[in-house]
Amino acid sequence: MELGHKISESTHKKIFTLITHLIRNPIHGVVNIHPGYSSMLLTLDKMANIDDTIRVVENILDVVQNSEPPEGKLVEVPVLYGGNYGKDIQRVVQFSKLSEGEIIQRHQTRNYLVYFLGFSPGFPYLGGMDQDLTTPRIQTPRKRVPQGSVAIAGGQTGIYPFPSPGGWNLIGRTPLKIFNISNPQNSLIQMGDKVQFKSISKDKYELLKESNGA
Amino acid sequence: MGLEVLRAGLQSTVQDQGRLGYAHLGVSASGAADNFSLRIGNILVGNPKQSAGIEMTIIGDKYRFKSDAYIALTGSQFEAELDNKPIPFWQGWSINKGQILDIRSTKTGARCYLCVAGGINIEDVMGAKTTHLTSGIGGTHGRILKKLDELDFGTLDDSINPVKKLNESITADNKIIRVTKGIQWLWFHKKQKNKFFQHQYRVTDLSNRMGLRLIGNTINNKKESEIITAGIPLGAIQIPGDGQPIISFVEHQTTGGYPIIANVISADLRKVGQLKPGDYFQFELTSFSRAEKLKVDQEKFIHSSHHD
Numbered sequence: 001m002e003l004g005h006k007i008s009e010s011t012h013k014k015i016f017t018l019i020t021h022l023i024r025n026p027i028h029g030v031v032n033i034h035p036g037y038s039s040m041l042l043t044l045d046k047m048a049n050i051d052d053t054i055r056v057v058e059n060i061l062d063v064v065q066n067s068e069p070p071e072g073k074l075v076e077v078p079v080l081y082g083g084n085y086g087k088d089i090q091r092v093v094q095f096s097k098l099s100e101g102e103i104i105q106r107h108q109t110r111n112y113l114v115y116f117l118g119f120s121p122g123f124p125y126l127g128g129m130d131q132d133l134t135t136p137r138i139q140t141p142r143k144r145v146p147q148g149s150v151a152i153a154g155g156q157t158g159i160y161p162f163p164s165p166g167g168w169n170l171i172g173r174t175p176l177k178i179f180n181i182s183n184p185q186n187s188l189i190q191m192g193d194k195v196q197f198k199s200i201s202k203d204k205y206e207l208l209k210e211s212n213g214a
Numbered sequence: 215m216g217l218e219v220l221r222a223g224l225q226s227t228v229q230d231q232g233r234l235g236y237a238h239l240g241v242s243a244s245g246a247a248d249n250f251s252l253r254i255g256n257i258l259v260g261n262p263k264q265s266a267g268i269e270m271t272i273i274g275d276k277y278r279f280k281s282d283a284y285i286a287l288t289g290s291q292f293e294a295e296l297d298n299k300p301i302p303f304w305q306g307w308s309i310n311k312g313q314i315l316d317i318r319s320t321k322t323g324a325r326c327y328l329c330v331a332g333g334i335n336i337e338d339v340m341g342a343k344t345t346h347l348t349s350g351i352g353g354t355h356g357r358i359l360k361k362l363d364e365l366d367f368g369t370l371d372d373s374i375n376p377v378k379k380l381n382e383s384i385t386a387d388n389k390i391i392r393v394t395k396g397i398q399w400l401w402f403h404k405k406q407k408n409k410f411f412q413h414q415y416r417v418t419d420l421s422n423r424m425g426l427r428l429i430g431n432t433i434n435n436k437k438e439s440e441i442i443t444a445g446i447p448l449g450a451i452q453i454p455g456d457g458q459p460i461i462s463f464v465e466h467q468t469t470g471g472y473p474i475i476a477n478v479i480s481a482d483l484r485k486v487g488q489l490k491p492g493d494y495f496q497f498e499l500t501s502f503s504r505a506e507k508l509k510v511d512q513e514k515f516i517h518s519s520h521h522d
Contacts, residue, residue, distance in 0.1 A: 007442060019238060032237035034445025034468050041445025043237070046480060046513055050506075117240040118443065118469030121349050125443065125469075161240075162349045181351060184239050184340055191238070 001057070004038040007127065011038050012115050016069040016192045018061055027060075029053050035116035035191065037125070072192035074111065077159065079150050079197045080205040081107075081172035088138060088169035092152060095135040106130045107171065108197040112157065116191050122161035122179030124189045129157045141167035148174045150197065159189075172197075175209035215332065216366040217283070219359050220314070221276035228334050228353040228365070229327075230266040233342035237468045243448070244346040244465050247423055247487030248325050250512065251289035254384065255329030257519050258286035258306045260376035265333030265368070266343040268359070270326050272490060274317025275359060277328075283309040283367065284331035284376065290323030290385075290488055305379040323388060323488030331376065335368035348424050348465045380519060388485045388493065391478055392500045392508070396451060398473035401435040409433060410475060414494040415459065421491055424465040432457035433475065440471045449478035449486065451497075461486060479505035481512045 003018075004011030015035050022033055029048025034041040044053055081104045082089045092103050112126035119125075134155045142165065145151070149160040151168035160166060161178035180187045189195060200208070219226075229252060232245025246252035246269055256265045268275070274292045287294055287303045294301050294317045301307060301315070303326070309315070317326065336343050336354065345353025354363055402410075415430035439455045446452070450462045452472035461478060462470070463486060478486055479500060489495065500508075 005442075023238065031234040032243065034237045034447075036444030036469055037442045039442075039444045041447060043447055046509060116469070117238065118445075119240060119467045121236075121239060121241045121346075121351065123240050164348065179239075181339060184236060184241070187239065 001042070002039045007037045007115070009113065009127075012113070012127075013069050014065065015040055015116070017064050017067055019191070020070055021060060021064050022057075027053065027056055034118065036118070037115055069192060072114065072190070072194055074194045074196060075189055077150075077174050077176060077189075077195055077197050078200040078204065078208060079108070079172040079174050080202060081199055085205075086150070086170050086172040088135075088151075089171045091138070091169050092133060092135045092171060096132050098132065103133060103171070104199050106133060107157065108199055111194045111196050114189055114191055114193045114195060117189075120160075120162055120164050121184075122187050122189065124159060124178075124195065126157050126195055129155055131155050133157075135169050137167040138169060141165055145170065146173060148176065148178070150174060173205075175205050175212055177212050215281045215283075215369075216364055217277045217279050217330075219275055219361055219363040219365075220278055222358070222360045222363070223270050223273040223275045223317070225271040225347075226275050226359040227269050227345035227347065228266050228336060228343055228359075229269040229345065230343045231264050232464070233340050233344055233346065233352065236340055237445070240468050241340065241346070241349075241351070242464070242466050242468050244344040244352070244423070245342075246327065246344075247464055248289050248327070248484045249487070250484040250516070251325075252327050252329065253516055254304070254380065254519060255286045255288040255327045256333075257377050257516070258288070258304070258380070259284050259329050259331040260370065260374045261329060261331065261333050262374060265329070266336070267327045267329040267334060268365075270317060270328070271324055273319050274326060276314065276316045279309050279311060279313050279315070280364075281311050281367070285309055285315075286329045287317070287326060288329065289326035291321045292326045293318040293321060304384065306376045320490070322385070324490035325487055330367050332367040332370045335366045346465055347422075377519060386485050386488070388488050389495050390498050391485055391495050392482050392498050392505070393451065393476035393478055394500060394502050394505050396474035396476040398435070398441065399475060401437045401473050402433065402453075402475055403436055406433050406435065407475070410459070411497050411499060414496045417489045417491050417493045417495075419491045421489075422465075423463055424467075425463050426461040426486065426489060428459045428461070430458070433459065435473055437473070439473075441473050443469050443471045446470045446474070447477060449480075449483055450474045451476045451478065463487075479508060481505070481508035
């Protein structure tokens with residue numbers, strides 16, 4: 001279902017409201033819901049009737065479309081920037097013509113809206129990055145991006161909750177456990193939250209990593 | 215009650231019907247690559263639908279049974295011996311404690327399944343036993359089986375009777391994969407779509423449970439090369455910038471940015487699960503109503519197998 005044609009906070013709100021409703025009040029036959037920036041994909045049980053399900057969802061959309069989505073929380077994400085933890089920060093220096101210090105400063109001053117979680121478990125699609133930090137993806141994607149990597153791709157920034165292949169520019173790493181396998185609905189970062197990054201020292205990183213068991 | 219892995223194959227994992235209900239958190243369902251064969255295997259040993267079995271890929275495992283068991287092998291034919299004697303596929307078989315089951319190379323498709331009465335009993339992660347290898351969730355510590363792993367069997371509810379053998383031949387022809395129009399179908403000119411269906415594609419080495427990367431006719435689209443990031447279903451055929459199709463498979467990304475030209479029909483997903491690197495096949499366009507009918511027919515067939 002397309003709920004808009006571009007990336008905007010108002011479209012996000014519509015999708016977020018609808019999805020929150022569908023998660024709390026599951027529809028028979030819908031097995032998975034995939035939010036996007038401007039759309040929502042429902043996957044159905046093999047025996048579900050597609051036309052009936054679409055009708056039910058459209059009715060729900062009519063009902064909820066003027067209601068407000070739940071209030072997201074502000075999540076502070078500590079990041080050890082640069083060095084071995086953010087191996088591509090020099091690429092951002094190169095493309096942005098800003099100093100490393102300036103890049104870190106700009107990256108952590110914004111609040112980023114979590115448009116949705118997608119790609120891999122718990123991966124937040126964050127909106128609102130300073131466009132001066134825009135850096136194209138690396139030429140050859142890495143086979144394994146370390147868990148907790150904070151990265152930039154084009155005009156977007158994100159966090160890798162699990163080790164995975166990836167082509168984003170790594171600028172730092174968080175010691176926090178982003179995705180909670182034993183209680184996934186209560187993972188640290190949820191759709192609709194705001195994320196703020198905060199630069200930390202190596203010592204602080206190690207300390208937090210130990211206490212988080214990440 | 216259980217078995218021990220004496221030799222691990224190329225990529226063996228514990229699989230079930232998938233981890234449903236978490237796509238909005240970025241978690242794709244995973245589950246058996248050839249879901250049909252796993253379900254039939256469960257019917258053959260009298261398990262409920264959701265029981266877990268072992269999925270083997272290209273080269274199978276060698277096991278010692280630590281207890282009596284009742285098993286079935288399904289999926290593609292692999293070289294398989296029980297105490298050095300060939301053991302048939304697609305039928306229930308009694309195993310005595312101490313017997314050794316040796317499953318070697320495939321003779322046909324990519325995957326075979328071992329189902330055991332009672333199912334493979336491991337802890338559920340987010341409501342399922344399936345291994346999601348890409349993110350290391352579920353199964354045996356999120357990884358492939360290795361030598362000396364021990365797996366327990368569950369206890370069986372007596373209400374379901376095993377089906378000794380299936381009468382019909384149930385192997386599928388992997389040379390044709392049927393698809394319906396994808397959400398970005400109109401992004402592609404008629405000429406490009408003809409190219410997509412005209413010739414065979416080859417499955418490359420860069421193919422796994424997450425996706426199958428293909429080589430063949432290059433498909434260009436008339437619009438931008440990327441869409442606004444949106445949900446991707448199982449079986450979506452994406453056309454990235456280089457024009458070579460990718461079939462998103464059981465461990466697929468929940469969202470992505472490449473246009474989707476077509477979707478593999480549900481009834482043919484089992485065939486995709488049996489494709490291996492180097493295999494050639496051709497896409498064939500079919501209607502939504504035909505796809506729906508083929509899916510329902512497949513479900514009916516599976517249900518009817520209970521009462522053979």
